[in-house]
Amino acid sequence: MKIYDAAATAQALPWGPLVRAIADTLNDLAAGRVQLPERWVLPLAPSTHWFVMPAWLSPAAGDLAAMKLITYAAHNPERGLPAILGDVLVLRASTGERLALLDGPTVTARRTAAVTLHAARQLAPQPVGPLLVIGTGAQALAHVAGFTEALGIDEVWVLGRTPASGLAFAQTLHQRGIYAEVATNLQTALERCPLIITATSAQAVCLQGQVRDDAFVAAIGAFTPQMIELDPDLTRDIAQRGQVVIDSVAARHEGGDLLAAGIDLSACQTLAEHPARQDRGPVLFKSCGSALWDLAAARCVAEEPQPTSF
Structure with a gap:
């Protein structure tokens, strides 16, 4: 499994390939090739919530899954911390193989x-x-x-x-x-x-x-x-x-x-x-x-490991 820090995550998600992955994922959703459960929003503390966001592609569409686990703490900037912290796990849907771990705030911002x-x-x-x-x-x-x-x-x-x-x-x-x-x-x-x-x-x-x-x-x-x-x-x-x-x-x-x-x-x-x-x-x-956009980011990383510019 490849582990990407914030800089590597940003480099793996250039705008052109990422926008194209979003368009492809929207088409797959419309065709019934995406599973998209509602995200769970769980209160951890006052003004702090945990977001659990899964989505995956059918084998015919790419056999890929993304699981985002992030914490949103509205008052974190006052503490000198990012409001969003967490990760996005990229998996092979049919086998559960871990392919990549991406920096959650960077994925959220870019997607x-x-x-x-x-x-x-x-x-x-x-x-x-x-x-x-x-x-x-x-x-x-x-x-x-x-x-x-x-x-x-x-x-x-x-x-x-x-x-x-x-x-x-x-x-x-x-x-x-x-x-x-x-x-x-x-x-x-x-x-x-x-x-x-x-x-x-x-x-x-x-x-x-x-x-x-x-x-x-x-x-x-x-x-x-x-x-x-x-x-x-x-x-x-x-x-x-x-x-x-x-x-x-x-x-x-x-x-x-x-x-x-x-x-x-x-x-x-x-x-x-x-x-x-x-x-x-x-x-x-x-x-x-939506977890749909995290899935698009996962596609971008899994399908275009050496992305080009827009």
Whole structure:
């Protein structure tokens, strides 16, 4: 069994092969070649939960399984620790052979950003940017990295919880050769940016106002019914003017942003249903996460041990 640390895990999951693995896994899910039990969310302590997330491919589709075991501790950043800790185990489904052990936080960051990339390429009316990212953590960084490298975005606006955190994040992006500015006014940034990503700890509303008719909003941070990032009025406005797409069926009962807005979740298509880009109106992509995406990462590692760039 190969053991990958964070750096090796990131190297094994380049954006191009990872996005392709996500598309392939979505096709296999639609064809009935994927087993995807609901994830278990187990409370360990106040604000700390253990996520148990299995998924596997039938022998005809690749005979591969992924088991993610991670802990999400919302207050870990205050302790100087990552909010997400854990691992993803890659196995041969028919035999149980252990093939690889991947760094869980790195898989989570990269596969989540790759799913958003896939959705943006399929659904965004203006996938060329500029990009507004709200949040300054690992998910925000992974999304900026993916969008600048895979979509060629060359202008990023940053809104942090505080001016200082936004400035520090922008400086981090500058060090990586990415042009970034701190957004001092949210509505002004929304008028400029057709691509918007919310990647916060989802303890309070971070996005409100009105987005452009050609906006693509990816709401990433809220992944339980109690969490929220989007103002319910904004969510309802996008649903009325445009289109709401969810990453998986689990988002119908886990998407706090949609539940708070009273959206008809039965009418929201999943990525596996291959929704088409509409002619007009903004798009809201609500992502809650799924073991399906960890399985795609496992495929990327097992099937492309020497990945190429995008």
